[in-house]
Amino acid sequence: MKLSIYTKILSRQLITKWGRFILASGGIMVGIWAIVLTTSLSTGVLGTITTALNSQASAREISIFSREDGQTSFFNPGAGQAPKFVALGQDDIKKISAKDPNIIDIQPDLAIANGGLKTVLDLTGKADRCYNINKLSTGETDKNAQPKPIENPEKTKEDLAKCTTLTFSSFVFESLYLSKKDNWLGQTTKPAQNEIVLCFKCDDLGQKLGYKEPKEMLGQSISLDFVFAPNLYKPGTTYETANLTRQNKINNTNRTAKFKITSVIDDRQDSFLAGSSSYMDIANYYQTMRTNNPNLNDKDFGTLQVTGFLKSYDSLASSKEILANNKLLGFSILEGILTGVTAFFAGLTVVLSGFGLIAMIASIFGIVNVMAISVLERQKEIGVLKALGARNWDIFMIFLFESILLGFLGWLFGVLLAVASGLGIAKLFNLYSSNNPDWQKNLAGLNIKEFNPSFSWWLLLGCLILAVVVTAISGLAPAIKAARQNPVDVLRSE
Amino acid sequence: MLIQLKNVTKTFGTKKNPTIALKDIDLDIEQGSFSLILGRSGSGKSTLLSLLAGLDKVTSGQIIINGQDLSQAKAGKLAQYRSSIGIIFQAYNLLPNLNVVENIQMGCWASGKTPDDNYVNELLTQFGLTHRQHANIKTLSGGEKQRVAIARSLIGRPSILFCDEPTGALDKQNETQVTEILQKLHQSGLTIIMVTHNPEFKSIATDLITIEDGILSTSKPNN
Numbered sequence: 122m123k124l125s126i127y128t129k130i131l132s133r134q135l136i137t138k139w140g141r142f143i144l145a146s147g148g149i150m151v152g153i154w155a156i157v158l159t160t161s162l163s164t165g166v167l168g169t170i171t172t173a174l175n176s177q178a179s180a181r182e183i184s185i186f187s188r189e190d191g192q193t194s195f196f197n198p199g200a201g202q203a204p205k206f207v208a209l210g211q212d213d214i215k216k217i218s219a220k221d222p223n224i225i226d227i228q229p230d231l232a233i234a235n236g237g238l239k240t241v242l243d244l245t246g247k248a249d250r251c252y253n254i255n256k257l258s259t260g261e262t263d264k265n266a267q268p269k270p271i272e273n274p275e276k277t278k279e280d281l282a283k284c285t286t287l288t289f290s291s292f293v294f295e296s297l298y299l300s301k302k303d304n305w306l307g308q309t310t311k312p313a314q315n316e317i318v319l320c321f322k323c324d325d326l327g328q329k330l331g332y333k334e335p336k337e338m339l340g341q342s343i344s345l346d347f348v349f350a351p352n353l354y355k356p357g358t359t360y361e362t363a364n365l366t367r368q369n370k371i372n373n374t375n376r377t378a379k380f381k382i383t384s385v386i387d388d389r390q391d392s393f394l395a396g397s398s399s400y401m402d403i404a405n406y407y408q409t410m411r412t413n414n415p416n417l418n419d420k421d422f423g424t425l426q427v428t429g430f431l432k433s434y435d436s437l438a439s440s441k442e443i444l445a446n447n448k449l450l451g452f453s454i455l456e457g458i459l460t461g462v463t464a465f466f467a468g469l470t471v472v473l474s475g476f477g478l479i480a481m482i483a484s485i486f487g488i489v490n491v492m493a494i495s496v497l498e499r500q501k502e503i504g505v506l507k508a509l510g511a512r513n514w515d516i517f518m519i520f521l522f523e524s525i526l527l528g529f530l531g532w533l534f535g536v537l538l539a540v541a542s543g544l545g546i547a548k549l550f551n552l553y554s555s556n557n558p559d560w561q562k563n564l565a566g567l568n569i570k571e572f573n574p575s576f577s578w579w580l581l582l583g584c585l586i587l588a589v590v591v592t593a594i595s596g597l598a599p600a601i602k603a604a605r606q607n608p609v610d611v612l613r614s615e
Numbered sequence: 616m617l618i619q620l621k622n623v624t625k626t627f628g629t630k631k632n633p634t635i636a637l638k639d640i641d642l643d644i645e646q647g648s649f650s651l652i653l654g655r656s657g658s659g660k661s662t663l664l665s666l667l668a669g670l671d672k673v674t675s676g677q678i679i680i681n682g683q684d685l686s687q688a689k690a691g692k693l694a695q696y697r698s699s700i701g702i703i704f705q706a707y708n709l710l711p712n713l714n715v716v717e718n719i720q721m722g723c724w725a726s727g728k729t730p731d732d733n734y735v736n737e738l739l740t741q742f743g744l745t746h747r748q749h750a751n752i753k754t755l756s757g758g759e760k761q762r763v764a765i766a767r768s769l770i771g772r773p774s775i776l777f778c779d780e781p782t783g784a785l786d787k788q789n790e791t792q793v794t795e796i797l798q799k800l801h802q803s804g805l806t807i808i809m810v811t812h813n814p815e816f817k818s819i820a821t822d823l824i825t826i827e828d829g830i831l832s833t834s835k836p837n838n
């Protein structure tokens with residue numbers, strides 16, 4: 122028999138017995154509904170979280186170290202001792218960005234603020250990055266900037282309390298721009314050596330300088346005193362993190378430098394967690410160090426930590442691998458969190474989909490039953506078709522197709538139900554979220570306002586295959602029974 | 616010889632407690648004949664017809680049709696044989712989900728063949744079914760149903776036509792109509808083998824096959 126005849130017989134059967142088809146496919150429908158709904162919701166939520174974390178610049182920052190022992194894990198398998206690091210030079214930084222196209226911005230990090238080790242934090246407590254504001258000038262009329270710079274800076278905490286520090290966090294430019302771009306004023310590209318990006322509320326800068334609106338600062342100039350020089354690490358030399366403060370202090374006296382304010386971050390609405398920061402090119406550091414130590418050249422400016430910024434969070438693993446191949450250690454603080462979140466949702470999906478699978482398995486009995494009834498009801502039809510020359514195979518296929526149709530219908534209705542309920546749930550969530558601004562704050566500044574379920578083609582296709590396979594298996598025995606039926610029964614009138 | 620039966624026995628039920636429907640039957644049927652199978656109810660007429668039409672298998676013996684032994688044929692060969700013959704039932708056995716023309720076409724479709732559209736139309740016209748070709752089977756009269764069934768049996772251009780009491784459920788007028796159709800088919804050269812209680816067919820038959828208690832005898836109609 123030709124395929125078109127199978128479908129003709131099947132479609133007529135569907136038209137006359139549609140009620141039964143719908144009832145019999147109910148189990149498959151519930152199963153597919155549960156699987157598609159839970160998977161689409163959890164992938165949707167996960168996708169939203171990943172996107173949120175991705176736009177959360179810090180998720181895409183990768184801290185790069187070179188361990189003396191060549192290991193590529195941050196944690197020392199030995200004991201509570203901090204590992205020894207080898208300082209990386211300018212050439213190393215260039216090499217890293219050349220080898221990995223996924224690292225779209227990279228810069229040395231002088232304070233190792235991201236390391237998470239106690240010794241490192243002690244070191245940053247000494248505030249290697251304290252800048253004193255001298256004055257802010259418009260070029261024509263100078264404003265009397267507050268407060269005055271301290272005269273003879275000392276490297277003690279008491280002195281630091283007196284100086285107004287500008288916070289230059291470990292953000293690489295791309296990272297800072299991405300996380301603040303909604304409130305970014307002025308030039309959006311990386312500032313040149315004599316240019317600077319300032320935040321408005323951070324360090325109470327705007328208020329101290331007497332500005333009401335961030336945009337008033339744009340295009341003006343600011344003079345900064347470099348009070349402290351950072352530790353200078355010689356590229357290729359090993360340093361023990363425990364002793365960093367005693368190593369390689371270089372001579373530095375105050376040096377004033379003038380910057381054009383090319384961009385201002387309007388951070389007035391920022392939550393506590395979404396901290397802001399000013400940004401300047403690291404070359405300004407080197408510049409001031411070279412001024413006071415003329416013997417230094419670019420090659421001497423090493424760093425223990427390099428911060429790279431990834432094109433996307435997804436490329437973290439591949440970037441780590443490239444680094445490991447070059448005996449470098451790549452580390453992302455958010456990696457662990459995201460791995461945990463992913464695992465949680467994957468687990469949740471498996472458990473909830475499991476219920477769907479159970480529903481489908483239970484529906485096998487129903488389908489076998491319905492198909493057995495169908496074979497019984499159509500004994501005469503089977504006999505007639507056989508008397509007209511149909512092969513056993515044809516009869517088998519007619520009934521197999523019929524049970525597969527049950528799977529297809531169950532899948533279709535299940536998917537429709539899942540799409541409707543998934544979109545409904547998302548709509549409810551999004552409505553709740555938009556009416557409750559507090560909720561958004563609760564999400565740790567991730568700024569998740571809404572999510573949408575994700576119905577990927579592989580999920581729908583996978584479920585279709587599952588439904589068809591389950592119903593085909595269920596229909597096998599009744600179809601074989603039908604195929605084997607003796608056609609002689611047609612001769613009996615009743 | 617078109618059809619040859621040698622020592623054919625057919626029993627139903629278990630080996631220990633068998634119902635013997637046909638016992639050691641020998642029979643020859645010639646090409647172009649119009650054979651009637653006669654006998655009391657329960658004598659085994661339908662059983663014989665089902666063996667000849669390849670719908671059932673013999674318990675022992677041989678059925679040789681066109682030199683091919685049906686008793687040895689596998690399922691696939693049997694299906695092929697059934698597609699080469701035509702068969703008409705007392706209970707019409709049309710497919711209720713298909714309309715008139717589709718039921719006729721099913722005579723070819725069932726065995727994977729494509730029906731000849733011209734022949735379909737010819738049969739519709741010949742049997743007065745053209746105006747009802749898209750009608751639901753349930754809305755047809757008994758006579759119309761049987762004409763559809765005859766058309767279905769003819770659409771594949773069969774070599775033999777088997778009929779099991781084709782007029783058994785029809786009134787006088789329709790009975791006459793069907794009888795005329797079958798007579799014309801026979802005159803055009805088709806071999807017809809028919810089970811019937813209707814003595815009227817004796818006038819148009821060439822051979823009479825009578826079964827009594829499972830035993831068979833053949834004779835010629837006395838006309």
Ligand SMILES: Nc1ncnc2c1ncn2[C@@H]1O[C@H](COP(=O)(O)OP(=O)(O)OP(=O)(O)O)[C@@H](O)[C@H]1O
Binds near residue numbers: 654655
């Ligand atoms: N599948 C079966 N199982 C058991 N016995 C059967 C079966 N088919 C037929 N028989 C028996 O075989 C005998 C012949 O039956 P068959 O149907 O051939 O009779 P028939 O001559 O066609 O009768 P009728 O004129 O009433 O149609 C009967 O006794 C019947 O009960």
Ligand SMILES: [Mg+2]
Binds near residue numbers: 660662
């Ligand atoms: Mg009978």
